[in-house]
Amino acid sequence: MQSRQHKTASFLSAHPVFTRAEFAAAFGHPASAANVTSLLRHHLRAGNIKRVSREVFAAVPAHMAAERMVIDRFAAASKLRPDGVLGFHSALELHGIAYSEFNEVQLISAGRTERVDLPFGACRFVTPAKALAATGKANYLTATMDRQGVTVRVTAVERTVVDVLHRPELAGGGEEVLKSLDLVRYLDPAKVADYVELLDNRSLASVSGWWLEKRRAALGVSDDVLARLRTRLPRSKHYALGAEPGHAVLVEPWRVLLPAQAVDAAFEGV
Incomplete structure (x- = not known):
């Protein structure tokens, strides 16, 4: 005994x-x-x-x-499903680039999409992009972190940036995304382009290219990376970051319609 x-x-x-x-x-x-x-x-x-x-x-x-006892929500959420990867706003928080703190945790998993309330708060399960599932690359651009002795898997900064630009509703909306991404101080721009190419989503090439060009000096974005994304632009303009007809600004070179505050100087990340 x-x-x-x-x-x-x-x-x-x-x-x-x-x-x-x-x-x-x-x-x-x-x-x-x-x-x-x-x-x-x-x-x-x-x-x-x-x-x-x-x-x-x-x-x-x-x-x-x-x-x-206060349960670490990221450590706990990481155990909920064997293939779970913390992403979206949770990844922003884990990388120290979230503008605000959320009570909800977002876990990327191939299982059922749902939102459940647990002792540590809410957890939202999000299915990985179809292109990742189809190619067996659900763990593409992920990293591990230690949370109070528990190893958790989280999307890397480069993947997180693209994911929240693609689905801002999973990261608090367009304004929260923009303010959070202004806090990014380092990433590999080429990996952003690699991920966009893997997803094969032209609208993502558009908004990701716009954001990289906006942060070009701060993040050392090369002409080559921007050129790679320009070759994948959609044929027609489209809305991003929650922009709505009648309340959007067209960024012509990238064929993207954005909320006015997205192209305002206050969001230039200087």
Whole structure:
């Protein structure tokens, strides 16, 4: 008994957030075993762990009441699905380039698209771009980070920039995206172009090219990168970043219609 208690304490110390399968494996049991259910129930009643979702749990630090514990939302969300990658506004936050903080976490996963409320807040599941799924590159331009001892996967800055320009509604809207991207101090412009080419989305080439040209001096964007994106422009102008008819400014070289504030000097990132 003492040995199992010691093993449990060691596991919980090393796994601030864990799945049922990880817990079962540590004790040499199949994940579906009844004794795993019994053990988890025991530790839930004892206040040693806190349930995050049906299959995910958080370890409660010694001498702390479970109800007072604050679960790291990014660490917890990363465990919800095996293929989960933190993206969009969550990625902006993790890279330190978010203008505002959100309560919602966005997790990219091939599973069902949904928004669920969990003990750490809301989590929105977003399916990866079709081009990534089709080519088996769901983890393209991703990186790992440590969150309180938990390794989480997050979209790299270059992919995050393109993703939030493409779907600003998943990052707080156009204004939040623009203000956040003004905080970008380093990225590889060529990787932005690589990702846009992989997605094969002409409207994305348009808005990404506009943004890179706007930040050209600060980010060291070469003529070659801009030229690559210009070859992929759509044939006709289109709306981006939440722009609406009658309230949009056309940026002719990039064939993109943007909200007025997007092309205002206040958003030039100087």
